[in-house]
Amino acid sequence: MNTRMAGLSNSRLDTALRSLDVAGTPTAEQRQRAAATLERIVTIVPAAGSDQPGATAPGRRSRRRLLLLSVAAAALTAAVVVLPDGVRGGGAYASWTPVPTVLTAAEVDIVAPACRDRLRGGHLDLERARLVLAERRGEYVVLLYRTDDPDMSGSCLAHNRQGTEDVDDVTFGIGGGSGPARPAPARGFTQGTVSDFRDASITDGAAGVEVAGVTIHAGDLTVQASVSNGRYVAWWPGPAFEREPGRLTGESGPRLIVTYDLTLTDGTVVHDAQPSRPS
Template identity: 40%
Template sequence: MVIPGLGGSGMAYASWTPTPSAVAKTDLDAATAACRDVLASNQRSGPAFDAEAIPVVLAERRGDIVAVMLHQDGAQTVDASCLSTIEPGSGKVTATAAGGTGGSGEGWIPPAGEIAEGSMTGMNEQAWTVSGTAAPDVEKVTLHLKDVSVTATVTNGRYLAWGPGQAFPDPGATSGPGGAEPLFTYDVTLSDGTVRTDVEPSRPTPTGVTEFKGSNTAGSVPDPS
């Protein structure tokens, strides 16, 4: 997911934090509207889904950027994530970028104590995102990337994290099954307090996977108010 208009390595990314915070309702409403707008305008390049109806399954804030994750299960499984630049409490989006994957078949729930990787971006790009599913007993997911530990947001069996920089060592490598491994490792904390380190995530592959992405900058993002 290339992040045009989100500030590159400047102000928006400088405010990034490895631990997420909650999103105020006014900001969540604005980020969700902007996300749906970007997804709807890029339908031709991705799987079939209703951008206005696909459910929001989690959201988080890191500095001036709000991340929203949308997920659709069923005959067509869709994972989409959006990053929007929006100052805390302003309800005003200045830029949004979206990316995700879709494929045939129901979503897969990992076994106890495990996680499964879903949509991932971060090759030769300004920022990386990773999302997936977590077993019901997984309460916390931590990613270790170089010298920083990133706490993912975990809600209702889904997790999401993002950060500035690349997730893969070789910008020209191929991702996905049999491709490049990401630079980070995972720890998971279970509901009984157990911490499992260096967890190897499952990587289920839906049939007929397609990728999609898009962006909007200030002036083209609708004001939900």
């Protein structure tokens, strides 16, 4: 897969990674892991005011962000770059709820055009992508689009007060791989894309047929994911990674602070469940 990262070419990205690596010259094994990471890191299209096809339509407000960190769990052993972005005050997400509600068809029709506008021009084939999950938490909604071959997810977080047709503050992320998607084990799950905007994060993945619920712990927050038809998605008002400002924290980069509990259809709760593989 050809990937772009905030306008950097692969060679410039390699230089940036080397300059941020406090451990010195990487080993052959580290290089191999870093190459795997580059396959799974996907760029966010520049926000409003750019000439990219993902620019927000007139009349919709959008935050300007340089990069969305979008990385699969299997790639967390390799170095990643976190570029600075605009950070909004936490009060913007004051209406957030740990338990989601399902968007109605009418609400999806209102939000979907703005979401697809932002996803357009990325690595997700919108001609074939289908909407698999759509949830609301307070005044913000998430729509998750997917293709199974290649295994790609595109999610957007948008501000839409219930009962209105106003859609703004649209942020998005795209991630995945070049091969076909694999289902999760019956009593397990896979870790898909983790999108960290610093002041908000989104993650999705595959859930097994015997998984009734996915609970995500991110720092002090506990989040009940939306689960349907073998997929889950959730967002929360906070980071997914613990990071030290201005540099990578060791060879593996920022540390993922997300853990998972699974509730199975027979009532069993699996605490600190581990993903079987990237989705």
